[in-house]
Amino acid sequence: MLSKAEMKRQHILKCGTAYVLEHNFHALTLDALASYAEISKGGLIYHFPNKNALLKGLADYIFEQYTKQFHDFAAQDPVTKGKWTRALIKASQWDLDNNAKLNVGIMAISMLDPALTNEMSKGYEQIQQQVEKDSLNPVDASIIRLAIDGLYYSELLNMAPLDKNLREKVIKKLTEMTK
Template sequence: MQSKADIKRQLILETAKTLVLADGFNSLTLDAVAKKAGISKGGLLYHFPNKEKLIAWLGEYIFQEFENNFSKIADSDPIQTGRWTRAFIEASKADLTENAELNVGVLASSILDSEVSESISEVYKSILTKIQDDGLDSTTVDLIRLTLDGLYYSQTLNVAPLEKQRVNEVFDQLMKMTKCEG
């Protein structure tokens, strides 16, 4: 059972996420988050003493959501071989589609806060361990992982991002790669 403090922090983080997705990172102010969450600024400051801490926690929160979605997708896959890799592909596709602006914040917060970077890195290593032990050829898994890393890099940093149709084709091909093995 979540404590009242945990519930309040989740409300604040969900509100911050909603603001960023609706209006971009420039809309993320402590005043705006407090107002939209229906709490006092003092209440917000109790949980997040400054904007930098809010962004850092938001980064961890988004990555935790990714991990939860990843596990949920894998658990619903009836085919054992490759299920973690397919879940990684599907969770990445959803994340890139829904959280593009937030991924920039996650990247920024991980650069600015070594604890956030370490936390995100540990979760990512856990995910990578699951996909490496997924029953697929390790080179195939590495190709899928590095392709997804490249899509994140391209999209979040706006470095020659692919058009949506091409991105969908890449995701389709990655999924096929998880099903072509004996």
């Protein structure tokens, strides 16, 4: 069971995510989030003393959600061969559908302060290791992972992103490659 303080922290992170998705990354301020979350600014500052701490908290929160989805999808997959790679594909699809706008902000701020994404980088390395040991040819699994990265970059950087129909077809093809 979560402590009262941890429940408040989770509330702030959920509200921070929703705020950025509703407004935009640049509109996020401590004052705006405190108002949106219906808490005092002091309550917010107790958990996140400045905007960088909040951004790091949001980055960690988004990656925790992603990692949870990754493990949940793998646990639900009855076919052992390729299940981690399929989980990566499904978790990435879920993330792009739910957090893409927030990921843009996190990516932008990480270019200014790379320390914000150190934990995410370590976590993603662990995911890559799972994919490489997935009873698939590690080169094929890595190609699938890099294709997923390409979907992210085209979406997040607005570099000729695929329309939703084509993106779904690409994801379906990547999934077929895991069988």
